[in-house]
Amino acid sequence: MAWYNFRRKAEAREATAETVYAAATPEGVLALFGQSGASLPSVTVDNALTVMPVWAAVTFLSRTLAALPLHAYRDAAEGSVRLTGKTAMTVHEFPNEEMDSFRFREYFWMQVFTTGRGLAYIERKGREVENIWPMNPRKTQIARKGMRLTYTHDGVTYDSSEVIDVPFALKANATDHYSPITQARKAIQLALAMTEYGASFFAGGGVPPLALVGPLPQGSDGLKRSMNDMSRAIDAAKASNKPVFPIPPGHELKQVGYDPAKGQMVEAMRFQTEEIARAYQLPPVFMQDLSRATFSNAEQQDLHFVKHLIGQWAKKLEGEMTLKLFGRAATDKRFVEHNLDGLLRGDLKSRMEALARAIQTGQLTPNEARKLSNRAEHPNPVANDLLVQGAIVPLGTPASGIEPPQAENAGEQNVE
Template identity: 30%
Template sequence: MKFRDRIGHAWKALTDPDWIKKLEEASGWNYNSASGMNVTSESAMRISTVNACVRIIAETCASLPLDIYHRLDSGGREIARKHPIYSVLHTRPNPWQTSFDWRVQLFTHLLLRGNYYALALDHGDMLIDDIIPMNPDTAKVEQLPDYTLRYTFTGLKGETLGPYPKPGIKVLHIRALSSDGVLGRSVIADARESFGAALATQEFTGKYWSNGATPSGVIKIKGKLAEGQADRIRSQWNDDHGGASRSNKLHVLSEDADFTKIDITAEDAQFIETRRFQRADIAGLFRVPMFLLQSDSNTATYASAEQFMLSFVVHCIRPWIINVEQALHRNLFSAPEFYFPEHNLDAILRGDIKSRYEAYQIARNQGILSKNEVRAKENENPLTKPEENGDSHLSLAEIQNAKKGAAL
């Protein structure tokens, strides 16, 4: 083959919109499992539990308010709405995504592929103006002798982008669990056997339903059948009764034919128990409580569900958002000692209105919160009149009077 032809074939392969998928299948990135199923991030998302876990984590994290804070000399902090990167992270990271869209994609990449990559563009003013997500499947990460990292990517048209970082372009790289500190590990790859078994069970169940979800049977006909007659009878029976939509139809047999049903149900084949176990196994890998997956378990009461939600926030959501906050802080802020990003977890930790108001009363009477700080937590406008003392905290004497009043 001529060199020019080789170049032509190579370019054709790179510009094929499915080339990444084909390369994934050919290179072993599809994580073959003992079940015989090829497990990829895309095929794993066809498992209902995986899809639900990814959506729950990604959409919950993305729905949290992401604010930029300024450290005050007094040791406190305040929201820095005028910081140039505030609108980028909070509202518009790039021309085609909202902050919610961008963060859903970010957490989805972390959950399925173990790494999130983006190019942070400053357009010459040393302040980040745009965050451009990159396909993690096309990323090449190289650790140089000085331990810095160099990145190259493949563009939408198959062109090589990079190496990065370079003036005007930073790389935002966020890792999931990592064993070498350079690349994150994919839970899909690490637990390929669990996902492969779930895919195999799901495929088998689909085929089971395509055959009517009813056990096989035997048609007994007196005498000897002519050549091909058995195949025609079997084909006709399957045409009339195959598939869930054609189950339980009335079928008329000739006087010489008799149908005997073989009673093997899905529960006898342990389908239900197997799928229940796989659902719990996958939920455990993502650390998502079963009650959030609308499990058929009856063990979750209102009180226990509240504790489960707290556990979900502490053990699942919090590690992910801290990981993202620290990566944003490290990569995007030119003065990290004065400014930092932080998600607000109050929205999903808020109890019922009675519990909240009782907690506010305690905080108010202890001099911890002012009236306006309480109102801000309830999305109410601040008290601005001087006589309303909206920003003042109770003094020691006022606290003691409040305690005396509560004791009466």
Template identity: 30%
Template sequence: MWPFSKQEKRIATSDPFLGEFLGARWQGRADIEKASGHAVAHRCISVIAENLASVPLKVYRKTADGGREAATDHPLYAVLHDQASATLTAFEAREWLLASALTYGNGYAKIERNGRGQVTGLSPLVAGSVTVEKLTTGRLRYKYAKSDGGTETLLQDDVLHVRYRTKDGILGMSPIQIASAAFGLALAQQDQAGAAAENAFRPAGALVFPDKLAAGTGPGSKENVITKFKERFLGQLKANEVMVLDGGAKFETFQFSSKDSEFLESRKLSNLDICRVYGVPPSVAGITDDATYSNIGEESRALVMRCLAPWAKRVEMAMTIQLLSPEARKTLFIEHDLAGLMRGDLTARYSAYRIGREGGWLNVNTIRGFENLSNIGPDGETYVQPLNMGLVGANDNRAKVEDQQ
């Protein structure tokens, strides 16, 4: 239609970074970098990343009897357990990968291989510097913007990609962007608290003059009075300044405190919302208002079962697919050992060991291994069996008694 020769074209995208760049607006918008620096959000990210990075992540080999054994001779074992790259330990690399996925929804690491195609190193990449493309073949291609200004192109087999929830199977979504309203409210409250602290938590007020002030910006004008008042009395370091008002001026405060507006309670609810987003129990994130001696232990176990276990499985599946070939996956698999996080106190552990020992499925050397103690030799490999348990008829002496009669 004249005078417009072209029709408007719209592009639908779920990429939050592209939406922010093009000026998209939505309610409760939250900046990822700023939101991840929120105290509760930072603690939730650290708890998940540090705990999962601290537990053993091993390559196991399936045995003929249906069991497993640690594949310590495989090159990937040392990468996941000891040193991931020339500059990063396995803990640091795994923590980086998890923190990136928890913050941006995507964690990337460049895969280094030897001449036989076996993985010999993992180098994490900065999430914001990686773009992902889907080729016509259905496979993915990654472009990494280096710090020196260059660009490196990597194929799907060269990148370990850990995603959070995804809509298109290509990019994961950031938890912060998914729950942007909750994070936006928490950040707004944090900014408001900072502004109140800057003014020493004094309520705002009004300067009341009996006569009309002069116009313009000169001496005695409204703008001039406001400017000089702010310079003299507003700010945390000027909280104890003596205020002298002449010419019939009065200062009337607006008595609207944080308690009246339930501001502190509202901030607590926002902190709980952030814990809900990441699935971290409040006491684990440092919110101990309702914590007791008994429920802290239950919340610690809930952290492992409801939060860490799903993230562990997410990482395990990504590593199994990207780091092991289809042929190797027939005999090898990757798995976290979360048993250490489920261990109770000394009394609870020893009670469990006693049950296992007396039940006949644990021996002394296995129990000592759980406690990081050396074995005691062949004597520790024996198993016991309760006297009232055994094969049916194995201890039946009736036949011998009848023969003697």
């Protein structure tokens, strides 16, 4: 098997049958596969989504974030109280007359993870939020006038207070944004090129480019006839499913280019999956890459996913919606928040043990624990109280109602 050494700078070396040098660039890898004259495909959102790692990352992230419960709350003396009314329904259930919450937020997050920006228009009726409408980022012009942003969509200009805006990452001017697909375009280009090469290779029956070596007729017409004869022979062999086909006497077929297996295209595709996972900061196991997954590290990747990725994106949307829906008024303590408990539930046994411990240590009331499992409240008033185990007391303190034992000779004096 040949060894392939990648060099960032061109080096004048003598190529041998055992060592092939190529630049560590997409063009260099294509040259390794015999595609030196090929041009890299341009990357758009639509063709980037045909790359399976990109599709897996975008759909998984957008659907996971869309599935998180999202509620509007009000800060009160007794704690956070869930809002009711039109605004609460718009946030949690139906953002507008055409979409439920999951469908709206799935579309919103897909724009964030493809074009690099999610936009939505807020329609108000007095203090209540009547509708939240998605805006197509590709048809929206964002400009800064003075210190304020304006959004022009379908010929209508909106103030920043009317638009929910979540960019993937802002540029230095705090107006334009980075797109993950644009930032990862080189990795996506290479994945597209390798996919196209593999499709062409196997569409041709898995036959690599071949050269016919031997005495050939002189003249261009004679060469064309020989090539046509060989092409017909190969096509006939493929159609008949026979592994043997005749070639002219004294001739030999030699492979041109490199075998994809020897070029380790499978490893290259796996590396591109890891590169695209880095662009989204997504553990590869969530992109269906289980090549290095075990029971233990898959669980740790799950915790990493919630703590360092989903939690951050959820916080980004919560802050934006709280600001744009309710404003900065100090007396208006309303806010929007996701519930991440569903992603951290684990198996039933562990969840029940965690709830039982939370009740026994006075962190949850029994009814609060039942509510987390979507169970009805228990009618007993004690179920609304915080409970602790009575046996837990400071060292040396007697239990309630129990007199400490008296020594039999406590009242006697020791007289010698």
